[in-house]
Amino acid sequence: MRDVTPTPALHRRSFLKYTGALGAAAAVSSSLSACSAGPESTNDTGGGGSGGNSTLTAVIGYGNDGSWDPTQTASAFSMAANNHIYEGLLDTDPISREPYAALATQVPADLTGTSWKFELRPGARFHDGKPVTADDVVFVFDRILDPKTQTLGKGFFASWLKEVRKIDAMNVELVLKFPFPEGVSRLTLAKVMPKHVFSKPGAWDEAIRGKAIGSGPYRQTAHHPKSNTTFEAFADYNGPRKAAFKKMNWLTMVDAAPRVAKISGASAGAPIADNIPYANIEQLKKGGMTVQGGAGMNNLFLMFNTQHKPFDDVRVRQALHYAIDTDKMVQVALKGHGRASSSFLNEGNPSYRPAKTVYAYDPEKAKQLLADAGVEGLKVDIMAVNVSWIVDCLPTIKASWDAIGVETTLDPQETTAVFTKMDQKQDYQVVAAASNPNQFGLDADLIMHYNYGPQNLWMGYARWAGDPVAKKLFKDMDQATQEPDATRKKTMIQDYIDVVAEQAVLYPVVHNELMTAWDPRKLTGIRAQPYPGINLLQAKWA
Numbered sequence: 001m002r003d004v005t006p007t008p009a010l011h012r013r014s015f016l017k018y019t020g021a022l023g024a025a026a027a028v029s030s031s032l033s034a035c036s037a038g039p040e041s042t043n044d045t046g047g048g049g050s051g052g053n054s055t056l057t058a059v060i061g062y063g064n065d066g067s068w069d070p071t072q073t074a075s076a077f078s079m080a081a082n083n084h085i086y087e088g089l090l091d092t093d094p095i096s097r098e099p100y101a102a103l104a105t106q107v108p109a110d111l112t113g114t115s116w117k118f119e120l121r122p123g124a125r126f127h128d129g130k131p132v133t134a135d136d137v138v139f140v141f142d143r144i145l146d147p148k149t150q151t152l153g154k155g156f157f158a159s160w161l162k163e164v165r166k167i168d169a170m171n172v173e174l175v176l177k178f179p180f181p182e183g184v185s186r187l188t189l190a191k192v193m194p195k196h197v198f199s200k201p202g203a204w205d206e207a208i209r210g211k212a213i214g215s216g217p218y219r220q221t222a223h224h225p226k227s228n229t230t231f232e233a234f235a236d237y238n239g240p241r242k243a244a245f246k247k248m249n250w251l252t253m254v255d256a257a258p259r260v261a262k263i264s265g266a267s268a269g270a271p272i273a274d275n276i277p278y279a280n281i282e283q284l285k286k287g288g289m290t291v292q293g294g295a296g297m298n299n300l301f302l303m304f305n306t307q308h309k310p311f312d313d314v315r316v317r318q319a320l321h322y323a324i325d326t327d328k329m330v331q332v333a334l335k336g337h338g339r340a341s342s343s344f345l346n347e348g349n350p351s352y353r354p355a356k357t358v359y360a361y362d363p364e365k366a367k368q369l370l371a372d373a374g375v376e377g378l379k380v381d382i383m384a385v386n387v388s389w390i391v392d393c394l395p396t397i398k399a400s401w402d403a404i405g406v407e408t409t410l411d412p413q414e415t416t417a418v419f420t421k422m423d424q425k426q427d428y429q430v431v432a433a434a435s436n437p438n439q440f441g442l443d444a445d446l447i448m449h450y451n452y453g454p455q456n457l458w459m460g461y462a463r464w465a466g467d468p469v470a471k472k473l474f475k476d477m478d479q480a481t482q483e484p485d486a487t488r489k490k491t492m493i494q495d496y497i498d499v500v501a502e503q504a505v506l507y508p509v510v511h512n513e514l515m516t517a518w519d520p521r522k523l524t525g526i527r528a529q530p531y532p533g534i535n536l537l538q539a540k541w542a
Helices: 012-021 078-084 134-145 183-189 203-209 258-261 277-286 314-322 326-333 362-371 386-402 415-423 443-452 458-461 467-481 485-504
Strands: 053-061 090-092 100-101 115-119 163-170 171-176 216-224 226-235 247-250 290-304 339-340 379-385 409-411 430-435 506-518
Touching: 053 078, 078 216, 078 247, 090 171, 090 183, 100 183, 134 171, 258 277, 277 290, 277 314, 277 506, 290 314, 290 386, 290 458, 314 362, 314 485, 326 386, 326 506, 379 386, 379 415, 386 409, 386 430, 386 506, 409 506, 415 430, 443 467, 443 485, 458 506, 467 485, 485 506
Parallel strands: 053 247, 379 409, 379 430
Antiparallel strands: 090 100, 115 171, 163 171, 216 226, 226 247, 290 430, 290 506, 339 506
């Protein structure tokens, strides 16, 4: 495997176990066992109050039964929880993604070299009372960079990070393959874990199932897959973002109706929830809730099987994108909370520029492209994940394709079913699904490598990696990663995104907002994220 592998070529079954969701967009069933006996009541006993010893109850619209291993997971629930339980050398602001010193005492002043040195925070302890040392830092990075160990984290570090060295008990050095200033924000993805706990036989399997011991402001007190996870403030935490809530109880409620009901009315059982359906926004506002959206990379994408004719022809892929009435989709399905994609990146990304190919609604052009490709009487089956907002968007795609003479069948199903079929290399035509790489960060190099690359999981599903255009694209991506000049790098990334847009192998149709609701009479300091989950490290009782 090359160092620049963007996303580990995991077997899909393992990938689903690690992530718990496709791009953290849908819950995935599993048979994981609880980490402690007998679930705590999921009915909060203090979330309706505020201050003192009250428990903050939060409702998360994603499953808590995905992997909790920080080196592996893309699960919305566990990634959000791990940001409260664990620390990186540096962590990042949940909105701006600016790095700040977490376990390290400071952010390196010079990011232009190939050596970054960090001193660990004096007195930092893990939740079991043991001190945090350089050995723990090296332990985690060694796992991520180990060529024999397949982790999701490898795709975020292996292309630019050579090794992590112990200087002494409280100091480490990161040795880079080449200058890579963007890497400093990625250090939050390498959560420091206690070597004395997770080096034991079977410990990584326990981490997947939910065992979490970090050095962050909250320690996990119970974990019950498909039900709830509880936390309490860690008394010995001496870092920069102290716990404001003595206890927290995070409920997993994937179904929208009970999630909205839990935060509604005078007897609401929780003051905050994420993943709010657009149809419930006004209802919640009238009830006194604040409802805000975060616009980012959350998107509905189409992925074509390029080995199933006629989808090997770029003109056919383009035609089907041009045919979609995206304005109607945004207004009807997304209730105005989205935008038609004009690049792979969303418009708020620092590296965004409109792609040279923008799929504005043009049914006549779509018909002409199909005619040019010699395609008549095309019948398409869209295999889609059954995420609620994706399902809401599907009728617009069907109506649009039917209107240009493409007979379209919608086939929404469980996420696991969709990707098990691709794992088994079953034939398919088009997949419609959701993705949001913003949970890992904002930098365009990370986002694009998460989706495209020679051994990338998604490119394996699209069966495109062997195409000559793909090989040239991957080479251009590698060169952009190593480009030292920031302005030049940005241009190089924008240029290869033009190729991604033109080829339309895996490409977003719309980017949408993710909505968070909270009671401002009870909570303050909440900020809506443009990716799944919540971050309460700067929140407090009102």
